[in-house]
Amino acid sequence: MSNIICKTLGIEKPIIQGPMAWSSFAPLVAAACNAGALGVLGIAAAPNDLVREQIQMTRKLTDKPFGVNVFMAPELVERVLPVLLEEKPAVVYADVLFDLPAELSKQFFTPLKEAGIKIIVKASTVKDAITAEQSGADLVVAKGWEGGGHVTPEATMTLLPQVVDAVSIPVIASxxxxxxxxxxxxxxxxxxxxxxxxxxxxxxxxxxxxxxxNAILAQKDNESVLIMGSIKEPCRQIRNRFSDEVIALENDHPVKEVEAQLREKFGPCLKIGMHDGDVVNGSVMSGAIAPIITKIRPAADIIDTVIAECKEIIAKSNSFSFN
Structure with a gap:
């Protein structure tokens, strides 16, 4: 029996390369796709010219299905929809922090689905997963607290089974x-x-x-922190001078006094850290699992090793003793 994720998305292996701003561009996305997974461009709020450029560049590097993420804000959805309908990526990945807007989702998903585009929604809550299904999503990603970048306050191990119980569409763990x-x-x-x-x-x-x-490879346990939680946009990154400054602002001042300042600091932080390489004054968004990552490898090797390990573990579980 074929895996429902593979069947729905037209891929070979039930793994999605998560969309990451300033990180998942065409070379990585195509490599993940060519290895049998689903690669997703992390260009949620990028200008339309960049969205189109990255889609076309990815197509030059792979003939496999790939996705494009879009942040679910009305102005962004309205702006990028024509590009998506023209370029027709196989998948659109709808990104939201909390409270997926039902009406906007239906308005956005309907023309995409009519164009034959599959819809994945990242859900940080059970409520958002239910809204995603009701709005026409084909799959839902349940992303827990341990992940890098924007996260939910709930752990993957507790969020995931609740989402599985709440919806009938396929669920992807993140x-x-x-x-x-x-x-x-x-x-x-x-x-x-x-x-x-x-x-x-x-x-x-x-x-x-x-x-x-190198900063991700050097990370040890308890060296990632959550910032921006005071304005309900919790984001996990490696602790550094930038995160310390943000946390100090959040701890020492009323939210209303510093919200604008927090957003101003946060705006360019990812480019500074991930693209420019200033890992002290910028943001290096990384999940809490980073300490088990010990070397740079091809994307195909990462994918195939994970699947091989998983198969071995599941096979061994049959011999687990309960007495």
């Missing part, structure tokens, strides 16, 4: 997964596939700055 053990755990909790982000940051094809890759 947050804190970087090897076969994580994939096996996700399957045991009811997931039909997994999404990985941080693992792919340390792929050969990822175009982030070498300093950012």
């Amino acid at each position: 947050g804190g997964i970087a090897d076969g053990r994580g994939m096996a755990a996700a399957i045991a909790l009811g997931a039909d596939g997994i999404e990985m982000g941080t693992a792919f940051l340390c792929s050969e094809e990822c175009t982030i700055h070498e300093n950012a890759k």
Whole structure:
């Protein structure tokens, strides 16, 4: 019996390379696709010219299905929809922090689905997963607290089974997964596939700055922190001077006094850290699972190793003794 994720998306392996701003551009996306997974461009709020450029560049590097992520804000959805309908990527990945807007989702998803485009929605809550299904999504990603970048306050291990129980569409587990053990755990909790982000940051094809890759490889346990939680936009990154400054602002001042300042600081932080390589004054968004990532590898090797490990673990589980 074929995997429902593979069947729905037209891919060979039930793994999604998570979309990451300033990180998942055409070279990485195409490499993930060519290895049998689904690569997703991380260009949620990019100008239309860049969206089109990255889609066309990815097509030159792979003939496999790939996705494009879009942040679910009315102005962004309205602006990018014509480009998506013209370029017709196989998948659109709808990104939202919390409270997926039902009406906007239906308005956005309907023309995409009519054009034959599959819809994936990232859900940080059970409510958002239900809204995604009701709005016409084909799959839902349940991303937990352990992941890098924007996250939910709930852990993957508790969010995932609740989402699985709440919806009938396929569910993809995300947050804190970087090897076969994580994939096996996700399957045991009811997931039909997994999404990985941080693992792919340390792929050969990822175009982030070498300093950012080295910072991720050097990360030890408890060295990632959550920032921006005070304005309900929690975001996980490696702790550094930038994160310390943001946390100090959040802790020492009323939110209303510093919200504008926080947003101003956060705006350019990812480019500074991931693209420019200033890992002290910029943001290196990385999941809590980073300490188990120890080397730079091709994306295909990451994908195939995870699946091989997962198969071995599941096979061994049959011999587990309960007495």
